[in-house]
Amino acid sequence: MPDWKRPLREGDASLQDSWIIKTERIARMATISVFAQHPPVTSPAAELPAWRRILIIVILLTGGIKSALAFTTVVPALQLIAQEYSGTGDAVLSAQFVVTLAPIGMALAGLLAGAIVSSTNLRGMMFGSLAVCTIAGLLQLIPMNYYLLLASRFVLGFSAVLADVAMTSILAAQFGGAFRSKLIGYRQAMSSIGTVSTMLLAGWLAQKYGWRAPGIMFLLPGVMLAAAIFAFDKPITLERQVAAAGERFSIWQLWPLLLLSLVMSIGHTMPSFQMPFLLRENGITSAVLVSRVPALSSAISILAAFAFGFVYARLGAWTLVISATLMGAAFIGAGLAPSYEFILFCVVIEGIGAGWTIPFFLNRVLDKASPAQRNYGIGIVQSSLFLGHFLNPILTAPVRLNFGIHGTFVAVGGALVLVAVLIAAWTIAMRGGRRSI
Template sequence: MLSFFRDRRAVALLMAASLTVLSNMIISPALPGLQASFEGTDNAELLTRMLVTAPSLLVAICAPFAGMSADRFGRRRQLLAGALLFSIAGCAGAVLPSLELILASRLLLGLAVALVMTSQAALIGDYFSGESRGRFMGLQIAAVNFSGFAFVGLAGWLAGISPRLPFGIYGLGALILPFLVIAIVEPLRGARAGTASPEAHQAQITSGTDGESDWVLTLSVVVVLSALSFVLFYMIPTQMPFYLAELGHSEPSAPAQVLAMVTLAGGAAALVFGPVRARLGRGMTPALGYLLMAAGFAVLDWAHDMTFISIAAMLVGGGFGFTMPTFFSLALDVAPAARRGLASGAITTSIFVGQFISPFYSTPLISAVGYEASFAVGAVILVIMAVVVMLKFHRRGGAPVLA
């Protein structure tokens, strides 16, 4: 795994991946303060929560087209343009005068995230293959979570000073842009698309590197599961600050602590994803992840103490660290080389559709039955999802190919 850090392309892709964790959760600790700042705005409660998930709407709409664009016009220039737009749109929230304008900037941020995520994921498929790709996916999720741990902690501290200051963290995109320019190399079109020659293309099919025959069906199942996963997972960043405030923990550091535990545990789980995946396979690994998440939601159903809430957050984050690398790796492996941008766009869309609709699912549910019962409902759904992935993917075998 350390060998990846000697490859500047790999380091650049990890840096680009770290941008994605900033897109939504980084302003979560500032939500109560932002809501208070715009308390005279109509629907301020819903609009404030939408600041976390608004980028997801544009990502969901644009990611399929961004994926096809990366396949057609090249990954490198799209990644660089996305990183620059990311910083401009992200930092805008620090100075815009109204909640509606901040929401608009968050939508523009979503476009940037779509450009970055689809091109970055496609480049992983171009640069790495087989076991190496699987190990890199685990390392990437770990990097995203550990960077999220640092960024969320910083955001919590900044939000305690001013709810506008966390927006400045988005400037990281501009800081890493020069290294991306140097490190990222556009793959040759023939090597990327698998069309260098008929003989080479047939060799890819024979060896399994040009995708699986039922890749569309497999990708469709993964898309649905990814969306459902994020609907439930994003109850943590969108609702936890307000749940903690109801429990008497209204200080910004409280939700920042919970989110930090989520990302820290997710990073630790992703670091051991490779050996766990090799041992359990592509069905049992995400099933284990869903069961851990279900356990975390079950603890939230009855725990009111910050210690137990932090333990619950670690269970949710750890489970998520086993689930998402499986889906990303599987999607890149089953899709043909010429469709990796499309596959990455489909997964990206599913992720952000789930993020965007999460508050529309959780807010009415919480209003109807309360926070604790809503967490219990989430736990039941996650157990059902564990059974589904075990039945769907475990019988297909396949850890050697997709590990």
């Protein structure tokens, strides 16, 4: 019987797993090719020995994986976490807060990073943040009070984003021109690959050894720290950017775009935060099968992100219309899905829209913001995206308690379709004017 016709079984290396592996291989091949290239002679990294430059590139490209670990080490085990903390009231909401305290720390760090991370402390901030991230993540292995666990998750998210800001600033300082743009793109791909890989590994660890076991993966930022101390042997500074005379643009003029990024982020987290409980209602409790859903979503998002430039160049604001429509239709389908296989089909549709969401908002801010305001704009967009992660379980809880988890998916999907219709109407009305999305 062909693979695509075989029913899915626990422990089976099924079709979606093979697609995930193929997706990772495609991205890895693209990433490896960067090591054969040389940065422009004007880049500070061009003066470094080849081995040190390659080590720095490896550290910077894989740096985003530690932020993914804040989610992937607990999402596949949400059902198990809910069982352990069932005495805290709403067990589902309690388990979801274990996930969402990290993104609220990330959101706050994104807002404060400009004041905390400066051109004079990039290397020290990277070292310190990686150390705190490692310790806070490994605390998951230790049995502790529920509220202490939440506090450690907040510290984990805060330190992970500070490390990201420092490492991205170092990347910008060490590499320039088109080579830097390629590195930033590959870094996003590596982060997505890390999300897929660690999600699957976390599901297996949680199934075999309990929900705390995936915390062992936080040894990875510790390894990054050791490599960074060895690779970055000199202080790093950034060039100062001077605002143009008379420039009065405020990033808050983009508030509709920032609000939409928050709304889309709430929908973006549905496969990770809500899908495990939808699967439980459908009788699917295996952590391995549960982990495949967000992992498949991430794998499809990787492929969609590779095509984003082609789509965005031709559709502009309509890219978000299509993205919201795909995600909304997929969530409605998942809420009404009769089988696990059909849910996976809906996840594929959702993954396409999700893969365009974050690149859309980052590109839109870069298109609209003045050069002196772009860094602030990107930081605020990232904060709004993480804030959406925090708000998802809070805003969906009343719907879930009154209409069930299936009704929640239908409601969120319907809301996203409505958002798509409103964006389309606004885009037609503005016709590319300054007030367009």
